[in-house]
Amino acid sequence: MRPKEDDIIDDARESELISACRTTIGDQLRSITYFTKDRYEQIYLRSDLESDADLAGFVDYESWGFHAHTAYSGSELGNYRFTIRVFDNGFLVRVTTPTEGVFLTTDGLTLRDFQEVAMALRGLLNE
Template structure:
């Protein structure tokens, strides 16, 4: 399924990466740039009523704000963000050009690290291309 933003192979690679790391706890996968987005996966039991355009705007600004705010701190470079909600979690992995956010049911910190590292590798490989 080519989205216009990604080739079908790249889209499939992101979803497979997330499914492998998260399993049945995966709720959704959305790829985004500053100007556009594509939801690549939504679990069957969930409704398609999320305001993704607003989410993307917030996540993009959130990345830029976080990156700038902590730049040069003793914490080191920004890696990824975990947001905790009543009914699940959102993990955002972003670079200067693009990002992916994944929503999940409950996971362990190790699970978050695994999916974030895999997505970061994917995005880094795309920067080289």
Template sequence: MSDQRDLVDPSLEEQLVSACRTAVGDSLRSVTYFTPDAYEQMYLRSDLEADADLAASVEHEAAGFRTQMAYEGSELGDYQYTLRVFENGFMTRVIDGDRGVFVTTDGITVLRSKEVTEAIRSTLRVTAPAE
């Protein structure tokens, strides 16, 4: 898994960050785009330091490409998104095809998490992957 600058088309990056900021507001900490092989952090709130082990987090979240298949045909219905709760914040992960985005926030409700998920998924679906 490699940190890759310019993985995301600037237009898509702007749309995704804007959608996340609109849905989450000032609670938004970071936005990271990832594929099975690479990732790019598109946004990090200015009061935070870029010292987190992002590669390890992305590698773990990228496992979602494989694990979401485990739930195919479940009586629960189609996989939607993952919400992780931590001591100092929250992470919402969305996977759509071979692309994913996760956002970290200070606080979030289930409703707000669903809203940011829908905003991310909508943006990914109307924007073709960068070649």
């Protein structure tokens, strides 16, 4: 996967995604990356962070989320909703539809915070 020279998401939609995340989790938000099956774009990075993360590696791995909808289809657990990954220095939340996705990184949050931001993102992605 590679970023495209041009934006892959229009400014209005980008603003909606950022606003939903900032409203839901505030200053705990570290970064937001929007991606499709073949491109990605980091749309937000908190000002105190460096822009040196290996986004291509993250996107390659997180793009497996496109398969989660079918992989878990019919599970007794119900429909796949979102993924939370826990790291030493923060968290990653991934929300996907069959064609696009968003992952964001955060500082510490509660499970309720994760659910709220994931549901806000899912609503925007399904528009």
